Amino acid sequence: MTTTLRPTQPLRHHGDGARSRTYEVRVNSRHVGTLELSIASGSRPWVGLIRDLRIEEPDRRRGRGTVAALAAEEVLRGWHCTCVAVSVPADAREALRMAESLGYRETGRVMVKELPAGPPALPDGSRGRAMTPAEFDAWLEPAVVAYGRNLTAPGMTAEQGVAASRAEHARMLPAGRETPGASFHVLEGPGGGVLGTLWVGERDLPGRGPVPYVYDVEVAPGHRRRGHGRSLMLLAEHAALAAGARSLGLHVSEGNTPARRLYESLGYRDTSVNAIKQLI
Numbered sequence: 532m533t534t535t536l537r538p539t540q541p542l543r544h545h546g547d548g549a550r551s552r553t554y555e556v557r558v559n560s561r562h563v564g565t566l567e568l569s570i571a572s573g574s575r576p577w578v579g580l581i582r583d584l585r586i587e588e589p590d591r592r593r594g595r596g597t598v599a600a601l602a603a604e605e606v607l608r609g610w611h612c613t614c615v616a617v618s619v620p621a622d623a624r625e626a627l628r629m630a631e632s633l634g635y636r637e638t639g640r641v642m643v644k645e646l647p648a649g650p651p652a653l654p655d656g657s658r659g660r661a662m663t664p665a666e667f668d669a670w671l672e673p674a675v676v677a678y679g680r681n682l683t684a685p686g687m688t689a690e691q692g693v694a695a696s697r698a699e700h701a702r703m704l705p706a707g708r709e710t711p712g713a714s715f716h717v718l719e720g721p722g723g724g725v726l727g728t729l730w731v732g733e734r735d736l737p738g739r740g741p742v743p744y745v746y747d748v749e750v751a752p753g754h755r756r757r758g759h760g761r762s763l764m765l766l767a768e769h770a771a772l773a774a775g776a777r778s779l780g781l782h783v784s785e786g787n788t789p790a791r792r793l794y795e796s797l798g799y800r801d802t803s804v805n806a807i808k809q810l811i
Contacts, residue, residue, distance in 0.1 A: 536555070537555045538553070540553050551568065552568055566582065579615040584596060584617075616807045620737065620804075630804075630806050640802075641782050651765045657726070659769060670715070670728055674747055675700050713733075715729070715730050726750065727759050742780045760790075764793070
């Protein structure tokens, strides 16, 4: 039997090298599943994404998903991608085993917390407030550079990482501090000093739709290892609840054990596993 990918729409170009297309997975011309391929906006070298790979129940556990993933990698090679990223539901054991067998390396996890009915109390003397325009301007460039250092595409230089980060921030914050759906906060201590900063935006999560999402949380130098990271995460809950949300998401990088322990202690649970593979 021959497993192939059949496009279901024209190739869509989104600018800055980004593109996407949806496909049917077929076995001898019979429909057995679907997937979407895309190139991440602003990435250099280009990072391909495999999204929503689904095999219909009667055809599962027959290797269809594995062959479809390999066929998808060939398409991405043709798009000149040097690596491919996937996001797999944390409870999809077979899909996680398949990704591991195909050589994907975990880079992090998306975690979600179901929020309480009311905002949690901040530590005595601490308070949150909106970031001022001047504070936003001072925050933005270091945030771009810090995120660029964390990008994990194989072969990506430090300069390419920062360039990709800059493009991603420009896409997500077209109106800067005033971008709809984004909020920027400062945590202050008893004396009014800044203890840390916080960016809460919005992200579509599978099965949940748009969810408030912690994109950046940073304890100020000189105030670290004093529990202020927890306070900033409680402040994020305040922001999400004020927006009428009932859950809050975030991403934790693989190997960042202190952050993972903090999030787990606050009630966050894994919802998906992100992984990447170099295309040779």
